[in-house]
Structure formats: structure tokens, C-alpha cells
Amino acid sequence: MPCSDDSRAFALRCRADVVEVQRFVRACASRLGFSTVAAWEVATAASEAATNILKHSHGGTITICADDASRSLGFVAEDCGPGIDNLERAMHDGFSEGLQLGREHSSYGRRGLGAGLAAMQRLMHTFSIESTATGTTVTAKKFSTPPATGR
Amino acid sequence: MTSPTLPNLYDRMVEILADHLPKPIAIATVNQALHRAQIERQDLPRDKLPENLQSILRAAVVLTLKDQGKQQACMARINALAQDHLPSPAEAFGDSEHFDIEFESDIVIARTRARETARKVGFKAVDQIKIATAVSELARNIFRYVGRGRIELHVSGSPKPGLQIVAMDQGPGIPHIERILSGDFESQTGMGMGILGSKRLMDHFDVITGPNMGTRITATKHLR
Numbered sequence: 001m002p003c004s005d006d007s008r009a010f011a012l013r014c015r016a017d018v019v020e021v022q023r024f025v026r027a028c029a030s031r032l033g034f035s036t037v038a039a040w041e042v043a044t045a046a047s048e049a050a051t052n053i054l055k056h057s058h059g060g061t062i063t064i065c066a067d068d069a070s071r072s073l074g075f076v077a078e079d080c081g082p083g084i085d086n087l088e089r090a091m092h093d094g095f096s097e098g099l100q101l102g103r104e105h106s107s108y109g110r111r112g113l114g115a116g117l118a119a120m121q122r123l124m125h126t127f128s129i130e131s132t133a134t135g136t137t138v139t140a141k142k143f144s145t146p147p148a149t150g151r
Numbered sequence: 152m153t154s155p156t157l158p159n160l161y162d163r164m165v166e167i168l169a170d171h172l173p174k175p176i177a178i179a180t181v182n183q184a185l186h187r188a189q190i191e192r193q194d195l196p197r198d199k200l201p202e203n204l205q206s207i208l209r210a211a212v213v214l215t216l217k218d219q220g221k222q223q224a225c226m227a228r229i230n231a232l233a234q235d236h237l238p239s240p241a242e243a244f245g246d247s248e249h250f251d252i253e254f255e256s257d258i259v260i261a262r263t264r265a266r267e268t269a270r271k272v273g274f275k276a277v278d279q280i281k282i283a284t285a286v287s288e289l290a291r292n293i294f295r296y297v298g299r300g301r302i303e304l305h306v307s308g309s310p311k312p313g314l315q316i317v318a319m320d321q322g323p324g325i326p327h328i329e330r331i332l333s334g335d336f337e338s339q340t341g342m343g344m345g346i347l348g349s350k351r352l353m354d355h356f357d358v359i360t361g362p363n364m365g366t367r368i369t370a371t372k373h374l375r
Contacts, residue, residue: 009284011351
């Protein structure tokens, strides 16, 4: 993903880091000319991805990629967790591994919206997920001006 | 007829340091460098200065010699010791650069150059940003807690191509470093967060710190 020099990577350890990520995304979005709603959408998707990492793995990173040339804002969220067993099911709304395992299996107490991956996909223009037994990478991007759909 | 014996590597290292330090301290410094590099004296190669030992020795020089001129003279001889017999990977593959951190603007310069170097080495964009972020966190730590120090970037060609960041200062050292690195240090001031953050962004991370010896942080990322 192309990105400008003021892009930044975050190591995720606790809720405070997620707040930092959100703050940084909103700052980038406003600089790139995103509408308030679009900025909120990217911030929510990035925060969801970061929260997922806190919940399901023992830490990971999220890299916020701001690209001045294409006026896009995206993120790459990577963890070394156990991977997602059933990716197809996980992409459905209402599925949450955290809910299935119960609170005691989660290093992070609070439950997410249960709509994580599918919602993330809807909030962003591009979305891809790659999950193996050694880790998961979520990549997503949004343009300040929506790309033509070609229809 | 016996072949003339060259002074061995151990003695040559001691000799270099002893030019600027009392001999017992020079010996102790070399011994400690060997210990840190996990090399036994008898296992020391005859003429090749191992890479990790070289970098530890350089750190020791920076930390023990306060005088800049002496530091440079000593450093040049250590480099020569390594170059004569074993070009360091940085020189083999590319270059090394360093940035003095003294003003807040130096952080931005170091960060921008780190990204640029990472791009040249062939890191993909996400890793470039991770490296740049780690450099800026380490530089900010120096600026905030010590006031001045230095960031070095080394491009390494072997065993794996990659980029090494060295952050050094002559400050008071970092207290609770073990707890900070293990992640269970609850900092009120944010101190330590930058270190742990950069550790997680890089592949390999090593800290040498202590009261009166300053801090040297080495962080490496390999090309995947």
C-alpha cells in the first residue's frame, strides 16, 4: 500500500493504543480532505481491527497508511495470533469468536460489536484478509473521493 | 623455523582500548564485551572480529570515552580491525549513516531518512513505516529523557539483508528496563512506552543500559 511519510505504525498493547490509533486516523483523514462521516468510518474500521488484535492475539501492530497522491487512507493490521478458523463464517455479521470462547479466554474483557470483519468491509472501499495458523493480516483502504464503480 | 606470531585478536582489542583507558579497565571492557557477545576468549577467531562483538565494542567505546576525539580515534582502529579481515555487512551491502539528536527537528530528519533508507533496501511500504516509526520513537525518547544522543542506521547484507537501528545516548540509563520490555510496567509518564512500541515494530531488539553508562538500543528488521 503506498503511503506518505507521515504514516505511522502502532504496536497494540492496550485500549489506550486503540484510542491513539483513532486519534491519528482522524487527524490524517482531515488532512486528506475526508468528510466527517468518511473520517469516522475509517477511524471505526481501524479501531475495530485494532480491538480484534487485542482480543484475539497477544498483541500485534497496525500501520496507518495515508497516501497524499491518491488521497486515500488505509491500514494494515497484523497479528501473530492463532488465525481465524472459519474465515467465511467470521465474515458474517453477528459472529464473534470472543462470544463463543467466553470472557475468560479473551485477554480483553469487553466484547466487540460482533460485526467486526463484515462491518469493516462495508466501511472501507477495499478490504482483504489473510489468515494462517501463524497470524492474520487485514488490509483496508478508503479514498476521500469514492472510486468510480465502473457501472 | 617458527612463523612470526601476530598478537591475537584479544590482545589487539585490549591494546586499542588501553591507549585511552587504564589497562585494567581496557581488559575489563573487552572481557565484558566478550561476555555480552557470548564468545569465550579461547573461541575467539584469530583474525576475524565477529560482527556482534564489533558493535558491542563500539558501544563500549562510546560509553566509556567521553572525549569525542578519542572516541573517533578508537572507533577508527576498531573499524580497521574489522575491515582488515572481515568487511562488516553494512559496508558489504550498502552504507551506514548517523544522525545527532539534539533538537526536536532532528527527530523528523532521522525519521524521514530512515524511511528513505528502508525503501532503498527494498522494504515494502508497511515495513518502511514501521522502521520510520521505531526510529522516531527512539529518537524522541533520547530527545525527551536525555536531551542529546545519536541514531545510527546500518544496512546489513548478511546473514539476512535488513536494516539495523542503533540509538545511543550518555544519559542516566533506563530504570526498570526488564519490566518495561516484558510489558508489565505501568508508566504514568509514558516513559518506556516508546521502547516497548518500537520493540514490537521490529524483529530483533536489544538494550544495554545502566546508571553512568548511558543507553544503547539496537533494533533490527529483516527483509522478508
